[in-house]
Amino acid sequence: MDLNGKVIAVTGAGRGLGRKIAEMVAAKGAQLALAGLHEEGLRETARLCEAAGGQAAVYQLDVSDESSVERAFSDIVREFGTLHGLVNNAGITRDGLLVKAKDGQVEKTMPLxxxxxxxxxxLRGVFLAARAAASTMIELGQGGVIVNISSISRAGNFGQTNYAAAKSGVVAMTVTWAEELARHGIRAAAIAPGFANTRMVSSMPEKALDRIKARIPLGRLAEPWEIGHSVVYVLENDYFNGRVLEVDGGLRL
Structure with missing residues (x-):
């Protein structure tokens, strides 16, 4: 896909990886539909996208709320007239052990x-946004692409029962959608980043970060632009479908 002039929606675009992904897609001349919870962050991302050479509009939505998602995608099509791609980036973490115990005594469990x-x-948010985007693309009859952001943690990671389960589910949905939607000219693929230099990761204790870096063969965290570059590749490569692009510096959890 030639991104120049294309309309690409990015969820979780108000900060972190979502912001950098949007900025790099904008640099290709795309028009960005920036979606997320926090308007102030989205406005700053829009400014960066326009400085990079693209156009951008802001849409407040809660990806976990069905009506909010449906309304946002309806607004995107009404304002831009079309939709060519979705980057399903919105995500959160709530890390903790399934069961924390000492000397045979349970001290804490992961709260429901x-x-x-x-x-x-x-997981639900990725499903809702992809369903809305795919429905829109099918009705427009021009095909498109859905890029889901999974994680290295999809294979399981200490202290991330919830996050690992969600990101594994994202990969399973991606493969399923690639098979189901190809007949409509829609590709579906995923990016599985390792640990990137974002606010969420950098807020981890310094000792924990040092342990992570020591395990990464390249010896450092990924920079957000490196993940953004991977998203641009998947958007542009019309033969990349139903696969997961791992961008983790060689780390294996």
Missing amino acids: EDWEAVIKVD
């Missing part, structure tokens, strides 16, 4: 609300 919060955004 932490499990449900992550599944609601990271």
